[in-house]
Amino acid sequence: MVYIFLDYYDYPLFFFLKLSQFLCTFYMGKNIAKVTTTFQFCDGGSCQKAKGEMAIREARAYLRNQGLWDDTHTIKTRCNGRCEDAPTWIVQPGNFWYKNVTPEKAVSIVKSHMDQNKPAEEYLLYKEGWSILLTENEKTAALPLFKYKTEITIGELLIARAFASDQHLYPLFQYFFQESTSIGIQTGEQNIKIIDQPHKVDYSDKYDIKITGEQLQLTLAIGGITKDVSSTVTERKVSVAEVIWLKKKAIFTKALRLKNKKGKHLVTFWIKEDDENTWEHILKVYLSMPSNQIRIENENEISIQEFI
Numbered sequence: 001m002v003y004i005f006l007d008y009y010d011y012p013l014f015f016f017l018k019l020s021q022f023l024c025t026f027y028m029g030k031n032i033a034k035v036t037t038t039f040q041f042c043d044g045g046s047c048q049k050a051k052g053e054m055a056i057r058e059a060r061a062y063l064r065n066q067g068l069w070d071d072t073h074t075i076k077t078r079c080n081g082r083c084e085d086a087p088t089w090i091v092q093p094g095n096f097w098y099k100n101v102t103p104e105k106a107v108s109i110v111k112s113h114m115d116q117n118k119p120a121e122e123y124l125l126y127k128e129g130w131s132i133l134l135t136e137n138e139k140t141a142a143l144p145l146f147k148y149k150t151e152i153t154i155g156e157l158l159i160a161r162a163f164a165s166d167q168h169l170y171p172l173f174q175y176f177f178q179e180s181t182s183i184g185i186q187t188g189e190q191n192i193k194i195i196d197q198p199h200k201v202d203y204s205d206k207y208d209i210k211i212t213g214e215q216l217q218l219t220l221a222i223g224g225i226t227k228d229v230s231s232t233v234t235e236r237k238v239s240v241a242e243v244i245w246l247k248k249k250a251i252f253t254k255a256l257r258l259k260n261k262k263g264k265h266l267v268t269f270w271i272k273e274d275d276e277n278t279w280e281h282i283l284k285v286y287l288s289m290p291s292n293q294i295r296i297e298n299e300n301e302i303s304i305q306e307f308i
């Protein structure tokens, strides 16, 4: 038998080590080196609405009761981008996508992967090697298109209602301000101010994006807001984004105009007529509309040549 005599000062350390040991027994993280199969359960909004949680519970309960917990990893993901097929799951390895997963299907899928090492083919949405998705629910998203309009202040124009989410605006702001693109800014009723130096684009806040530098200090809310946010955040929240293409010839003929939910103008970013790169970027990346495939409502009646 070995006796260890602790000094009076060693007792706190001794108890700390014992406590850590005790906690580790209960809170040790998953040993992912043992994991053979990962189930990625979507719990985004559409999948929650489609009662995806019920299927997740059944799958997890089955894995635990069958002693498969340590061999598998289950993760709840945000939206997988296939809301039309909600609830969706992805199983790795193999990149197997499942659609419309019900509690009944859940256990068959898990069994198939864990007992037979193969997917539950009848419930698949996609697997590697397929060139199409097996779905009856495909929705074609309405892509932005230009409409002809006349506005009192700026005259004849083509206008496209564009994407106002942070997923679209943050990269676009990076493009505008982190390179040395020369861009015109118009807030409220003020004149256009030229920004021709790179600026910092900071989107580390929950809602706000901050563009800061020598020539501009601008804060806009672009993140999804909840009802309990203050009215000042709601006031600067971008809800409407419009891409504008003026007919008249001027230094600035193209723009991105942002408004809040009430239609109040927040800011317009003006693109110089000769800045073809930025315009091309807006069309191609932001509007998914390459310059040789411009979409215009009633295009037989409107000549694009008048705007070029």
Ligand code: FES
Residues within 6 Å of the ligand: 042, 043, 044, 045, 046, 047, 048, 078, 079, 080, 081, 082, 083, 084, 086, 087, 088
């Ligand atoms: S919320 Fe599940 S795929 Fe979109």
